[in-house]
Amino acid sequence: MTATSAVMAGGGVVATQAARRRTFAIISHPDAGKTTLTEKLLLYGGAVAEAGAVHARRNRRAARSDWMDIERRRGISVTSTVLRFEHAGTVFNLLDTPGHRDFSEDTLRVLAAADCAVMLLDAAKGVEPQTLRLFEVARARGIPLITFVNKYDRPGLEPLAMLDHIERVLALTPVAATWPVGIPGDFRGVADRSTGTFHRFTRTAGGSTRAPEELLSAEQASESEGDAWTVAAEELELLDAAGGTLHAEDFTAGRSTPVFFGSAVSNFGVGLLLDALLRLAPPPQPRFSAGGVLRPVDAPFSALVFKVQANMDPRHRDRVAFLRLCSGRFERGMRAVNARTGRPFALAHAHEVFGDDRVVLDEAFPGDVVGVVNATDLRVGDTLYVDEAVVFPPIPTLAPEHFVRVRNLDATRHKQFHRGLTQLAEEGVVHLLRRDRDADPAPVLAGVGPLQFEVAVDRLRNEFGVTVALDATNWTLARRTDAPGAGVLRASRHADVLHGSDGTDLALFTSEFMLDRFVRAHPEVMLDRMLTR
Numbered sequence: 236m237t238a239t240s241a242v243m244a245g246g247g248v249v250a251t252q253a254a255r256r257r258t259f260a261i262i263s264h265p266d267a268g269k270t271t272l273t274e275k276l277l278l279y280g281g282a283v284a285e286a287g288a289v290h291a292r293r294n295r296r297a298a299r300s301d302w303m304d305i306e307r308r309r310g311i312s313v314t315s316t317v318l319r320f321e322h323a324g325t326v327f328n329l330l331d332t333p334g335h336r337d338f339s340e341d342t343l344r345v346l347a348a349a350d351c352a353v354m355l356l357d358a359a360k361g362v363e364p365q366t367l368r369l370f371e372v373a374r375a376r377g378i379p380l381i382t383f384v385n386k387y388d389r390p391g392l393e394p395l396a397m398l399d400h401i402e403r404v405l406a407l408t409p410v411a412a413t414w415p416v417g418i419p420g421d422f423r424g425v426a427d428r429s430t431g432t433f434h435r436f437t438r439t440a441g442g443s444t445r446a447p448e449e450l451l452s453a454e455q456a457s458e459s460e461g462d463a464w465t466v467a468a469e470e471l472e473l474l475d476a477a478g479g480t481l482h483a484e485d486f487t488a489g490r491s492t493p494v495f496f497g498s499a500v501s502n503f504g505v506g507l508l509l510d511a512l513l514r515l516a517p518p519p520q521p522r523f524s525a526g527g528v529l530r531p532v533d534a535p536f537s538a539l540v541f542k543v544q545a546n547m548d549p550r551h552r553d554r555v556a557f558l559r560l561c562s563g564r565f566e567r568g569m570r571a572v573n574a575r576t577g578r579p580f581a582l583a584h585a586h587e588v589f590g591d592d593r594v595v596l597d598e599a600f601p602g603d604v605v606g607v608v609n610a611t612d613l614r615v616g617d618t619l620y621v622d623e624a625v626v627f628p629p630i631p632t633l634a635p636e637h638f639v640r641v642r643n644l645d646a647t648r649h650k651q652f653h654r655g656l657t658q659l660a661e662e663g664v665v666h667l668l669r670r671d672r673d674a675d676p677a678p679v680l681a682g683v684g685p686l687q688f689e690v691a692v693d694r695l696r697n698e699f700g701v702t703v704a705l706d707a708t709n710w711t712l713a714r715r716t717d718a719p720g721a722g723v724l725r726a727s728r729h730a731d732v733l734h735g736s737d738g739t740d741l742a743l744f745t746s747e748f749m750l751d752r753f754v755r756a757h758p759e760v761m762l763d764r765m766l767t768r
């Protein structure tokens with residue numbers, strides 16, 4: 236049977252399988268508890284028997300991979316992985332994102348592959364800078380958000396104040412789905428607004444196993460919790476009077492967010508969050524092509540390359556391309572077409588990736604993520620398809636704010652220097668800019684943060700045997716422009732224009748002031764903050 240006939244015969248199967256997928260990411264500021272919550276979702280989803288696996292895996296991975304040197308040195312997570320688990324008849328694909336601000340572009344790419352995001356807030360800190368940044372990305376993508384207010388076991392903002400804070404800072408309507416009972420620091424459990432019942436939590440040692448949960452009616456809760464319940468019930472009445480209910484269309488469009496309260500470390504509220512992902516998070520939807528045509532999930536196979544990661548396994552020095560399936564059925568060994576090159580691509584070495592453990596994958600459905608090993612021909616933003624041609628819109632990238640010149644210190648490794656830079660740019664590790672399209676002995680590396688350069692320097696040394704020096708520059712911001720704009724910019728002397736390795740022209744300014752001056756003098760020139768890949 237050809238891939239086409241298999242897809243056609245299995246059309247119903249594909250739609251059914253797609254409907255039981257939930258593909259989501261967690262966005263948060265470092266330290267809000269993303270790793271902890273991830274572990275607890277795996278625990279409640281039945282993927283691990285005891286929490287601690289992700290931390291342990293991360294440590295083990297860090298210990299054996301030179302790529303992770305930076306992670307170990309800095310205590311941050313650079314790479315992102317996909318965690319897949321099956322719970323209550325549903326397949327959850329949790330796309331992990333790096334926490335550090337300098338790797339926001341990576342998160343942006345991951346969000347291009349997610350259908351929903353959990354916005355994780357620290358009860359004491361609310362919306363922090365990185366949450367805001369990632370929220371803006373999620374909003375630009377229009378993906379639904381479920382909010383989890385974590386660390387409620389410790390003193391923090393009162394719940395009403397938290398809702399107010401979310402609304403003010405994000406211009407997003409928060410709708411409480413659960414309500415904490417007990418004061419921060421003496422957290423007893425949550426009231427489920429949809430049923431009016433009280434979920435009473437009991438701590439477990441170290442929080443490594445599921446927290447026993449007792450379900451009580453309002454009357455029982457009132458008897459057992461006394462004042463704590465009365466206060467929560469009064470606050471809920473206030474919310475009801477203010478009309479705070481969740482409307483499906485506002486949630487789907489990313490205008491309002493259901494809010495859950497809990498404590499990931501003690502497992503409180505994690506089960507309810509998982510239920511919400513099951514009930515509220517949308518399954519994969521038909522996806523718009525670059526030409527504005529919707530491709531249904533049961534159309535022939537199509538997938539978007541949202542991430543390319545080299546050197547995940549130092550024993551192999553390999554390069555893994557992560558595909559998000561958008562339609563159809565994936566079967567190992569199938570041949571697809573790469574829309575960018577028009578060339579066939581054999582999906583032979585496909586894996587499911589759980590942390591850094593790989594399992595050979597025989598089939599997958601819309602919403603699933605497949606890691607293709609040694610995919611040297613694939614770049615971030617590529618579309619793969621079978622039969623009916625499609626190109627998905629490019630993935631946006633953030634305008635760089637840091638710029639350095641990179642010089643090769645060993646003239647005998649000229650070729651490796653340029654090959655290395657090209658590969659890093661294709662993977663999206665850094666932007667590569669040149670004054671002239673071809674020859675520029677000291678090209679410019681650009682990124683959202685300096686840690687991206689640190690990764691680039693490390694990888695040039697380890698994978699390409701190239702030692703480089705970085706020189707500071709005066710530029711501080713970049714905007715995408717077009718050919719007529721580039722001409723005006725060059726003549727103006729307010730900016731420099733460099734060519735991106737992806738074919739874009741970038742205008743580089745030394746300050747906001749210079750940018751403003753130019754914009755005032757030349758309002759007709761296209762200057763776009765969002766780049767694409």
Ligand code: G4P
Pocket residue numbers: 263264265266267268269270271272334385386387388389497498499500501
């Ligand atoms: P991140 O991935 O978002 O950076 O956060 P991570 O899960 O690593 O959590 C950051 C810190 O916050 C950890 O403490 C973690 O135990 C703690 N934490 C997570 N959830 C909760 C919660 O619900 N309540 C409280 N009180 N703390 C929470 P740490 O001291 O940095 O590390 P550890 O030694 O506890 O692992």
